Amino acid sequence: MKLRIVRSKNEILELSPNERIGHLAIGPSNVDFLSLMTRCPHLRAIQVPPSCHKTMSKAITFFPEMREIELLEGDVWGYGKDIDEYFIVYEEMKPEIEAVIASGASIGEDASQIAKRTGLASDQIEFIASSKAAA
Template identity: 40%
Template sequence: MKIRVVSSKEEINNIGPNEEMIHLAFRPSNTDILTLITNCPDVKALHIPTSYIKTISKSTQMFLDMKGVALIEGDVWGHRKDINEYSEVSETVYERFDQFRKDGFSDDEIAAKMERELHMSTDLIKFLLKNKK
């Protein structure tokens, strides 16, 4: 899965309508999130750093729930926006998920095992497990 990394408010209007997952590397306002959801009707999740997610209003959280958009806490580690505007979850990650499932692990156990290894938040790993293609 590709995660579109957005570093500033100015980038919101340049995002294509087909994005499914977006990481906001800045503190978004309610207006920023509304604009983003309007511009990207196919978005399934917004990934926001821990320090910023706490500032998202309850009304915006309710709006995202109504639209079926997951609000995921976490960061994109080791990504350089100047090289690529996307951070990508490799196919080997999904293969590891499959192997853990075959071994009888629950999604919670898989997330706990893979969190440190992948440098991803538990929320993001659980989202990927749930929405595996």
């Protein structure tokens, strides 16, 4: 699973229309969300840093909701700011998440523990788990 990292407003216009999950490393405006969703019609989730998530208006949250796009809160750790376009959720992390789903345990309780071991945000883990459960 690849998470496309968007570092500038100009970068939104250069994205592939096939992107599925994006991380906005910028302070997104209403226009940025609309541009992203227009440019990438197959988007399933948008992640924003906690600092941006706290200051977002209710109006911004309605845009993804209308298109059934999940709005996630979290940081992306360990990517090179000038090198990597994607943060990759490695295959080694998925079995641990799938084991939680198979056990029937509440993903919310286990997400924080998995987050500490994998470096993923709790919202990312819950999104991956819900995607796997729905698949």
